[in-house]
Amino acid sequence: MASVRRLRDVGEHAWIGRWITRLARWPGAASGGRVVVGPGDDAAAVRPGPHTLLLTTDALIEDVHFHRSWVTPAALGRRAFAVNASDLAAMGAVPRFALLALEAPPATPLATIDALARGFARAATRVGARLVGGNLAAGPHLALTATLVGEAPGRIVTRRGAQPGDLLYVTGAFGACGLAVRRLAEGRAGRLPEIPRRTPAGVLLARVASAMIDVSDGLLQDLGHVCRASGAAAEVELDRVPVAPACRQALGLGAGAFAAQAGEDYELLVAIPRRREAALLRLRRHLGCPITRIGRIVAGRPAVRVREQVGRPPHSARGGFDHFRR
Amino acid sequence: MASVRRLRDVGEHAWIGRWITRLARWPGAASGGRVVVGPGDDAAAVRPGPHTLLLTTDALIEDVHFHRSWVTPAALGRRAFAVNASDLAAMGAVPRFALLALEAPPATPLATIDALARGFARAATRVGARLVGGNLAAGPHLALTATLVGEAPGRIVTRRGAQPGDLLYVTGAFGACGLAVRRLAEGRAGRLPEIPRRTPAGVLLARVASAMIDVSDGLLQDLGHVCRASGAAAEVELDRVPVAPACRQALGLGAGAFAAQAGEDYELLVAIPRRREAALLRLRRHLGCPITRIGRIVAGRPAVRVREQVGRPPHSARGGFDHFRR
Numbered sequence: 001m002a003s004v005r006r007l008r009d010v011g012e013h014a015w016i017g018r019w020i021t022r023l024a025r026w027p028g029a030a031s032g033g034r035v036v037v038g039p040g041d042d043a044a045a046v047r048p049g050p051h052t053l054l055l056t057t058d059a060l061i062e063d064v065h066f067h068r069s070w071v072t073p074a075a076l077g078r079r080a081f082a083v084n085a086s087d088l089a090a091m092g093a094v095p096r097f098a099l100l101a102l103e104a105p106p107a108t109p110l111a112t113i114d115a116l117a118r119g120f121a122r123a124a125t126r127v128g129a130r131l132v133g134g135n136l137a138a139g140p141h142l143a144l145t146a147t148l149v150g151e152a153p154g155r156i157v158t159r160r161g162a163q164p165g166d167l168l169y170v171t172g173a174f175g176a177c178g179l180a181v182r183r184l185a186e187g188r189a190g191r192l193p194e195i196p197r198r199t200p201a202g203v204l205l206a207r208v209a210s211a212m213i214d215v216s217d218g219l220l221q222d223l224g225h226v227c228r229a230s231g232a233a234a235e236v237e238l239d240r241v242p243v244a245p246a247c248r249q250a251l252g253l254g255a256g257a258f259a260a261q262a263g264e265d266y267e268l269l270v271a272i273p274r275r276r277e278a279a280l281l282r283l284r285r286h287l288g289c290p291i292t293r294i295g296r297i298v299a300g301r302p303a304v305r306v307r308e309q310v311g312r313p314p315h316s317a318r319g320g321f322d323h324f325r326r
Numbered sequence: 327m328a329s330v331r332r333l334r335d336v337g338e339h340a341w342i343g344r345w346i347t348r349l350a351r352w353p354g355a356a357s358g359g360r361v362v363v364g365p366g367d368d369a370a371a372v373r374p375g376p377h378t379l380l381l382t383t384d385a386l387i388e389d390v391h392f393h394r395s396w397v398t399p400a401a402l403g404r405r406a407f408a409v410n411a412s413d414l415a416a417m418g419a420v421p422r423f424a425l426l427a428l429e430a431p432p433a434t435p436l437a438t439i440d441a442l443a444r445g446f447a448r449a450a451t452r453v454g455a456r457l458v459g460g461n462l463a464a465g466p467h468l469a470l471t472a473t474l475v476g477e478a479p480g481r482i483v484t485r486r487g488a489q490p491g492d493l494l495y496v497t498g499a500f501g502a503c504g505l506a507v508r509r510l511a512e513g514r515a516g517r518l519p520e521i522p523r524r525t526p527a528g529v530l531l532a533r534v535a536s537a538m539i540d541v542s543d544g545l546l547q548d549l550g551h552v553c554r555a556s557g558a559a560a561e562v563e564l565d566r567v568p569v570a571p572a573c574r575q576a577l578g579l580g581a582g583a584f585a586a587q588a589g590e591d592y593e594l595l596v597a598i599p600r601r602r603e604a605a606l607l608r609l610r611r612h613l614g615c616p617i618t619r620i621g622r623i624v625a626g627r628p629a630v631r632v633r634e635q636v637g638r639p640p641h642s643a644r645g646g647f648d649h650f651r652r
Contacts, residue, residue: 013543013551036378040555041484042416042540043382043476048374052362055458056369057425057473061465090368099383101427101471132381139387140466145427147383147473150369158367214368217339225339229366 007113008106012136015110016040019117023131026121035097035130044132046097046149054093054150058083062141070184071192073112077119080144082195083216085127086266089198090214092157092206093150095129100146103139120146127199155206162211162230162271164299169280171201171268171289174219175247175255178262195266201287202268208280211271219260219294222269223304230271233300236260237307240294260306271297333439334432338462341436342366345443349457352447361423361456370458372423372475380419380476384409388467396510397518399438403445406470408521409542411453412592415524416540418483418532419476421455426472429465446472453525481532488537488556488597490625495606497527497594497615500545501573501581504588521592527613528594534606537597544587545620548595549630556597559626562586563633566620586632597623 007015020040037045060066060080071079085095100120104113113136121131129148176193184190198214205212211230215222219241223234243259251258259265272280284291295307303316333341346366363371386392386406397405411421426446430439439462447457455474502519509516524540531538537556541548545567549560569585577584585591598606610617621633629642 037417037482037484041486042413042538043380043419043474045417045478045482046379046381048377048379051374053372053374053379053475054369055372055423055425055473055475057427057459057471058461059427059429059463059471061429061463063466064464087368091363091371093369097381099381099473101383101385101473103385103387103469133383135384135471137385137387138390139469140389143429143465143469145383145385145461145471147381147425147427148369149379149381149475152371156363156371158363160367212368 005110006106007104007108007110010110015113016136023121026125035132039131039133044097046132049151051151051153052156054088054091054152054156055147056084056087057145057147058087059143059145061143066192068142073115074119075191075194076144077116078123079192079195080146081120081123082197083266084146084148085197085199086195086214086216088148088150089202090212090268091152092155092203092212093152094199094203095124095127095148095150097132097149098124098129098146100131100134100144102134102136103141103143104136105140106138108142116144127197152206153203157206157209157212159211159213159226159229162226162232162297163273164232164297166210166271166273166297167277167293168234168236168295168297169270169272169291169293170219170242171198171287171291172196172265173242173244174265174267175259175262176244177264178258179247179250196289198266198268198289201289204283204287205268205270208272208276208283209270210273213269215265215267215269216263218263219269220304220306224302226269226271227302227304230297231302233298233303233305234295235298235305235307236295239309240292242290242292331436332432333430333434333436336436341439342462349447352451361458365457365459370423372458375477377477377479378482380414380417380478380482381473382410382413383471383473384413385469385471387469392518394468399441400445401517401520402470403442404449405518405521406472407446407449408523409592410472410474411525412521412540412542414474414476415528416538416594417478418481418529418538419478420525420529421450421453421474421476423458423475424450424455424472426457426460426470428460428462429467429469430462431466432464434468442470453523478532479529483532483535483538485537485539485552485555488552488558488623489599490558490623492536492597492599492623493603493619494560494562494621494623495596495598495617495619496545496568497524497613497617498522498591499568499570500591500593501585501588502570503590504584505573505576522615524592524594524615527615530609530613531594531596534598534602534609535596536599539595541591541593541595542589544589545595546586546630546632550628552595552597553628553630556623557628559624559629559631560621561624561631561633562621565635566618568616568618
């Protein structure tokens with residue numbers, strides 16, 4: 001049996017050196033005149049454009065955000081890029097430069113680390129961004145901390161601009177990732193679904209939105225963040241929340257409530273002033289994904305109220321995901 | 327006995343929320359008109375200046391880079407900033423915006439996390455940079471992955487410009503951290519020394535240097551990186567390497583060899599073309615630290631040769647630090 005080459009067999013510097021050589025050969029890697037110094041030096045150097053720069057960082061930690069059997073190394077690399085790109089999309093920004101800090105046990109097969117870095121770098125290239133730097137360190141488990149620098153070609157949108165009367169829309173559908181996680185946690189075979197690419201939708205929605213957030217902790221919990229930041233309340237009609245087909249099929253009547261509280265769907269949630277709804281509907285076919293109206297912002301202390309069925313009174317919601325309290 | 331409040335008692339979002347409130351109150355936090363959106367949204371938004379942007383990321387991982395008894399939480403936060411600021415200094419750049427991704431066990435006392443974040447944020451403020459974002463996630467151990475965005479007010483310097491005939495200079499002195507680590511590993515009481523602030527020196531040295539690197543892996547190993555990147559060899563006179571007083575006192579005759587191979591001193595190593603040596607000596611008193619000539623770049627295949635004493639022939643060196651091979 002051929003022996004598996006592991007990280008400790010080549011060492012940190014040799015692995016990084018090999019990767020830099022590979023990245024330099026990538027089509028497109030040299031074409032971006034804005035990268036003055038790429039990977040392999042103390043820092044990367046890039047030329048800033050005239051636009052506002054957006055900075056975000058997020059981590060995927062083994063046995064917290066994923067188990068190795070849940071996701072292939074390449075998909076994990078793509079995911080580390082995508083969770084950050086999702087944060088940028090939620091501000092109306094496009095990823096430009098990426099840094100990837102890896103933590104891995106010395107016994108990790110080289111093929112795993114390579115596939116992971118390749119998945120990340122390809123996800124960056126696909127949207128016109130560059131992997132310009134990173135870090136590799138020994139650790140007891142696998143962890144990927146990525147940082148993206150993005151640019152907002154137009155308006156940027158925060159969580160804090162929602163006003164009473166604004167309509168609440170979401171992209172895509174909810175519950176697919178939550179269902180997959182539930183099944184995987186039960187020991188069933190499967191993989192985490194890929195994170196949707198909402199960069200084009202984010203940039204377009206930023207033109208008309210008063211507030212926007214990406215849904216990572218769960219729709220109701222992230223809506224709660226918008227309410228707190230904006231100093232307003234929200235009403236959600238559970239019947240309207242778009243549910244991923246697999247989730248609907250598996251959970252039937254309970255699917256809506258599950259989807260509204262499940263995490264990691266990475267769809268966008270936007271507040272749209274009524275006067276801009278016509279403009280939103282004109283943008284609709286350029287977004288690259290469906291959008292659905294699910295509720296509205298109302299006056300009041302920050303809170304999310306859920307109406308389970310039309311005609312029933314709304315009740316307060318508490319849901320979502322917090323790493324330290326489960 | 328009063329019970330200790332731990333991270334799991336407040337949760338991720340509450341901790342982040344508290345921190346954002348604190349940061350907003352900090353003197354100077356609001357004065358930087360370049361931060362359009364600070365911490366607490368999906369991403370931070372900043373206005374780029376006209377200068378080249380430098381991007382770098384580095385991690386401090388518990389039981390790999392430090393043990394908790396080796397460093398106070400505040401010093402650990404400062405250290406996470408400083409190791410990245412050192413990378414920027416080695417390119418001639420000044421930190422402007424910082425992101426801190428924290429990984430911590432749920433049982434971590436709140437006071438530890440707070441002191442850590444405060445140490446980081448204060449280190450940033452002290453050099454005119456802003457903590458604009460970050461992440462907090464549960465994990466089996468403490469880990470800090472920081473990303474800095476810096477600006478180069480003038481010329482940037484990489485590792486690859488050294489030419490035969492260039493003189494090699496270093497800032498400060500070597501061996502203090504290596505000695506501390508050796509003593510701590512033997513179970514003796516003590517702390518890791520603070521990382522020197524070489525940002526002003528880096529910016530000034532960038533005016534005259536042909537190549538520059540910060541010494542994190544060990545002087546000889548990092549000089550090896552410069553040689554490989556520049557396609558040249560180097561000769562170091564061991565007698566000339568400035569040794570930290572504590573290291574000299576503890577190790578006597580062996581101190582030079584130890585200091586040249588010990589890691590984590592975070593001093594700068596620069597190659598200076600002979601014709602610019604006079605300019606370097608004029609800058610000297612503005613650097614804020616001593617500089618010492620330790621050797622020179624010579625023609626030949628990339629290698630570092632060490633002359634232990636004047637008159638003795640040089641021999642090839644192999645030293646330094648690689649996380650996966652020890």
